[in-house]
Amino acid sequence: MRKTRVIILIIFLFIFIIASILFFIGYLKPKGAGIFIESQPPSSVIIDGEQLGRTPYKETRNPKEITLKLIPESFEKPLSTYETRISLVPGIETYIKREFGESEESSSGEVLSFEKIGGDESSLAIVTIPDSAQIAIDNTSKAFAPYKTSAISEGNHQIKVSLPGYLEKIVSIKTQKGYKLTALIKLSQDKEYVKGEEKAAEEEVVVEEEESKKTMIKIKETGVGFLRVRNEPSTLGEEIDRVEPGKMFVLIEEDEETGWFKIEYEEGKQGWITNQYAEKVEEGEDTDLEENEKVSVTPTKKS
Incomplete structure (x- = not known):
């Protein structure tokens, strides 16, 4: 009986040691970093020079800085590609969204990334392309980009970005305690606005040319x-x-x-x-009279 108790004790001790080892291995092992990519239209995903799939693309990777390249799939007209560097943070999913246009100016998108700051505060930084866009958070106007605040509650929020000549963009975010969320938001040009500006400029040139003609x-x-x-x-x-x-x-x-x-x-x-x-x-017209052009006058009439 005593021998049986010793064996059971040894077995429990062995299980405890193995469980402890596994626990510490899991605890000490760096957490993976998530990345989630969406695009319109779908695009090929290339990370650090390796093609990994197409959007929507979701993966857990080792935390580090990566080079991301997206090549849009388009059969009607060529679209602008997208390339950027992103730091992946342990235990956090970085979100990338891209809406492709024919040029960089007509493309839009956002990158939502996190940086650990510690403590119980939630921090938010907003950067826009182009710079100086107007920022509104939860329908409350805040100022102009770049914008940074630590006075924001943890949880879901909505960012609205607007700038004359560009299409307004609304981005949904979720802040977390102990992290700074950086939202890089790219606006696309408003084609109708650009056309109007170009037309106005052309009309102004025409008016100036007409005025310059004497x-x-x-x-x-x-x-x-x-x-x-x-x-x-x-x-x-x-x-x-x-x-x-x-x-x-x-x-x-x-x-x-x-x-x-x-x-x-x-x-x-x-x-x-x-x-x-x-x-x-x-002014500028050919005004030479033909040699045979003559105008007769009445001798008695004054000119």
Whole structure:
């Protein structure tokens, strides 16, 4: 009987020792780091140069910094690839989401990663691309990115990011005690906004070009070798100077009643000429008169 008790005691002792060893091995062994990747459209997942599958992709890896590359699967048009470096934290799942566009500017996404800070506080840092986007947390406006706070409760929250010219983005997060959550949020350009800006810029250029074009007045042949410049748009006006046929002058004004042209015939000097012996031309147009073009006048009529 005594021998049986000794054997049972030895067996229990052996089991205890094995259980203790296994416990300490499991306790001392570093915890794995999770990674979860989603994308639209689906993409090939390459980590540290090794192709591992396609999105959605979920895996537990050794905690360390990795190089992640996503190559979108597209058969209609080429889409921009995505590559970044991410630090995987023990016992924490890092989340990556990417929405591919034809270029980096038209792509969006987010990376949610954690860093152990200890204590009972939950910390949040928000970085946006482009910078200076407006941040709202749980529908309360906070400021502009980059943004950092330790005054945030543990649990689920919603981040809204907006910036003129870019599509608004809403990201759901879950903060944890003892960790700082860093949310890197990439916005995509608003195509309609960009088109509107481009159209406005084009219209502005057209207006500037039109404004830069001066309407010129070319003096026709008068039959007397000159055309009188008067101080008012009428033959009753006083003659203040004369201009020669073939000369070009900047149009200042056109009289609605008589059709006469007001020109700058000398720098700083302006006067009126009849439209009977003058014509409007846009600056840069070919204004050479044909050699056989002649305008006859009545000898008794003043010009």
